[in-house]
Amino acid sequence: MRRLFKLSLQKPELAGALLLLVLVIVFQIRSDYVFLSVNNIRGILGLLPETALVALGVTLLMICGEFDLSVGSVFALMPMTMAVLVVGGWPFWLAVGAGLLVCAFIGFLNGWITIRFDIPSFITTLGMMFMARSLTVVVSGGFPPRIRPGEVPSWIFAGFVDDGGLIRASVLWFIGIAVLISLLLSKTNFGNWVRATGGFMPAAAAMGIPTGKVKIACFMICSVLAGFAGMIQSLRLNSFLPSIGEGMELQAVAAAVIGGTALAGGVGSIIGGLIGATLIRVIDNGMVMSQVDANWFKFAIGALTIFAVVGNAWLRRRGRAMKVETDK
Amino acid sequence: MTTPIIETRNLHKWYSGVHALKGVSLKVERGQALGLVGDNGAGKSTLINILSGLHRQDDGEVLVEGQQTDIRNPKDAMGLGIETIYQYNSMVPLMSISRNVFIGREPLKWSIGGFGILDEKKMREDSVKAIADVDLHLRSPDALVGELSGGQRQGVAIARAMHFKSKVMILDEPTNHLSVKETAKVIGFVKGLKAQGVTSIFISHNMHHVFACCDRIVAMALGQIVLDKPVSETSIEEVSEKL
Numbered sequence: 001m002r003r004l005f006k007l008s009l010q011k012p013e014l015a016g017a018l019l020l021l022v023l024v025i026v027f028q029i030r031s032d033y034v035f036l037s038v039n040n041i042r043g044i045l046g047l048l049p050e051t052a053l054v055a056l057g058v059t060l061l062m063i064c065g066e067f068d069l070s071v072g073s074v075f076a077l078m079p080m081t082m083a084v085l086v087v088g089g090w091p092f093w094l095a096v097g098a099g100l101l102v103c104a105f106i107g108f109l110n111g112w113i114t115i116r117f118d119i120p121s122f123i124t125t126l127g128m129m130f131m132a133r134s135l136t137v138v139v140s141g142g143f144p145p146r147i148r149p150g151e152v153p154s155w156i157f158a159g160f161v162d163d164g165g166l167i168r169a170s171v172l173w174f175i176g177i178a179v180l181i182s183l184l185l186s187k188t189n190f191g192n193w194v195r196a197t198g199g200f201m202p203a204a205a206a207m208g209i210p211t212g213k214v215k216i217a218c219f220m221i222c223s224v225l226a227g228f229a230g231m232i233q234s235l236r237l238n239s240f241l242p243s244i245g246e247g248m249e250l251q252a253v254a255a256a257v258i259g260g261t262a263l264a265g266g267v268g269s270i271i272g273g274l275i276g277a278t279l280i281r282v283i284d285n286g287m288v289m290s291q292v293d294a295n296w297f298k299f300a301i302g303a304l305t306i307f308a309v310v311g312n313a314w315l316r317r318r319g320r321a322m323k324v325e326t327d328k
Numbered sequence: 329m330t331t332p333i334i335e336t337r338n339l340h341k342w343y344s345g346v347h348a349l350k351g352v353s354l355k356v357e358r359g360q361a362l363g364l365v366g367d368n369g370a371g372k373s374t375l376i377n378i379l380s381g382l383h384r385q386d387d388g389e390v391l392v393e394g395q396q397t398d399i400r401n402p403k404d405a406m407g408l409g410i411e412t413i414y415q416y417n418s419m420v421p422l423m424s425i426s427r428n429v430f431i432g433r434e435p436l437k438w439s440i441g442g443f444g445i446l447d448e449k450k451m452r453e454d455s456v457k458a459i460a461d462v463d464l465h466l467r468s469p470d471a472l473v474g475e476l477s478g479g480q481r482q483g484v485a486i487a488r489a490m491h492f493k494s495k496v497m498i499l500d501e502p503t504n505h506l507s508v509k510e511t512a513k514v515i516g517f518v519k520g521l522k523a524q525g526v527t528s529i530f531i532s533h534n535m536h537h538v539f540a541c542c543d544r545i546v547a548m549a550l551g552q553i554v555l556d557k558p559v560s561e562t563s564i565e566e567v568s569e570k571l
């Protein structure tokens with residue numbers, strides 16, 4: 001039992017993984033065995049990398065002790081910027097680069113304002129959420145830009161990579177990026193600084209870690225990932241709408257939290273964020289497949305989020321009550 | 329006489345109206361165990377926070393080994409061999425012991441521009457060794473610091489400072505809120521420093537602790553030094569009277 005506690009304390013994403021497994025089985029049965037059909041998995045895999053990329057960035061940022069509510073707007077702003085530039089005659093890759101730079105700049109602003117004026121990132125990014133959304137509409141000029149299919153190499157990001165048409169390039173991009181960020185967090189000194197900064201900032205600062213810069217870097221990574229995810233979605237649907245990504249910010253926070261990331265910072269893992277995002281997509285899709293009224297979706301995510309936070313807090317309290325023994 | 333390892337000259341510090349240090353000049357000799365005492369708000373923490381790079385003086389000079397130095401941040405202080413141990417500030421509870429020992433100074437397998445891959449094996453081995461060197465016995469370097477008792481935590485903090493070859497160790501009330509037994513342990517660590525030739529500045533409200541492990545007492549009141557004597561030439565009564 002003790003060991004179980006310790007394990008769930010060190011790997012807070014385990015509970016989420018377990019729940020995921022149970023849900024998959026339940027949905028498979030309830031949907032008369034079409035939940036795990038190729039067609040349905042294709043549907044889930046289309047949307048999953050996009051949600052998960054956003055969740056990944058938000059998870060990293062939360063581990064560092066900050067929030068980002070502007071990811072949903074950045075999700076829309078990046079593809080819009082890119083599309084407008086492409087329509088305006090820019091080469092595709094240059095437009096992609098410019099779009100990502102815009103995201104990086106927004107992330108920088110989020111971080112810089114938060115650190116410089118010592119205000120909660122909740123507020124900074126709430127403001128940025130409105131501003132970036134507004135910018136998206138302004139940039140579009142009221143008319144969604146049209147890019148003819150085949151005009152840009154969408155397939156690199158959203159095309160199917162296998163003959164069966166199951167796995168899209170976006171899945172591979174996602175896996176690659178997830179592995180990278182995960183290694184960054186667990187195997188590098190930067191990752192150590194991120195955890196220390198989010199875990200207990202006075203200690204990190206006293207040990208000479210540039211906590212402000214570390215946070216700004218995380219804000220930037222988070223924004224760039226959100227923009228990249230938005231670009232993938234837009235290329236997949238080949239439509240550039242100023243309204244995409246609304247509500248994404250809260251789903252991303254929910255995914256991170258369900259995956260075991262602590263609201264106070266310092267704790268969490270990339271795999272946890274991935275499990276959280278998968279849970280959200282599976283619940284969304286599974287409810288439709290088992291013919292539950294789709295309006296229950298948000299209820300389910302909300303309840304799960306609260307449950308996850310309560311459960312993790314409880315685990316941590318229990319964990320704190322246990323001391324390691326010394327052999328002296 | 330040899331050059332003092334740390335010397336301050338006429339340090340002043342204001343905090344928006346509060347004159348926290350009013351011209352503090354202090355010489356700390358190599359290998360000395362200096363006890364710094366004073367009432368709440370006397371300016372002890374302010375003084376040592378300047379030495380450890382958390383704050384900067386508004387006026388006055390700091391000399392390290394005779395060289396005038398500008399300590400701009402904790403990294404600078406650590407680079408000069410000044411390590412500080414605070415009651416709360418020095419460990420991240422939800423990180424492992426080995427990660428805590430190397431926060432900000434991680435050994436890297438390879439790196440580009442200061443960023444790189446952690447050498448986790450070395451971190452584990454070195455932290456085990458560092459902890460054993462201060463006579464603390466912990467089962468695993470992978471345990472979370474949050475699972476340690478207060479005394480063990482201070483032990484790890486001291487082990488960390490020792491590992492990085494600190495020349496001067498500053499301890500700001502390291503025994504606050506510790507049980508009697510744990511306090512004894514920390515006092516033991518502090519005494520051990522002297523044996524290893526490390527200069528120390530030990531701040532405590534408990535005169536008995538200070539008298540037990542220091543060989544010189546400096547007392548502060550209202551931002552000034554009011555007494556500075558070898559332990560053998562003063563008494564708890566005399567020091568208490570000055571505060």
Ligand SMILES: Nc1ncnc2c1ncn2[C@@H]1O[C@H](COP(=O)(O)OP(=O)(O)OP(=O)(O)O)[C@@H](O)[C@H]1O
Pocket residue numbers: 343344346348366367368369370371372373374375
């Ligand atoms: N960050 C700060 N901002 C404003 N005033 C401060 C700050 N730090 C200390 N002070 C003030 O400076 C004076 C000296 O404080 P300091 O913390 O150095 O005292 P101390 O001797 O360490 O006291 P204690 O024994 O309570 O720790 C006090 O009047 C305190 O209120």
Ligand SMILES: [Mg+2]
Pocket residue numbers: 372373374500
């Ligand atoms: Mg103090």
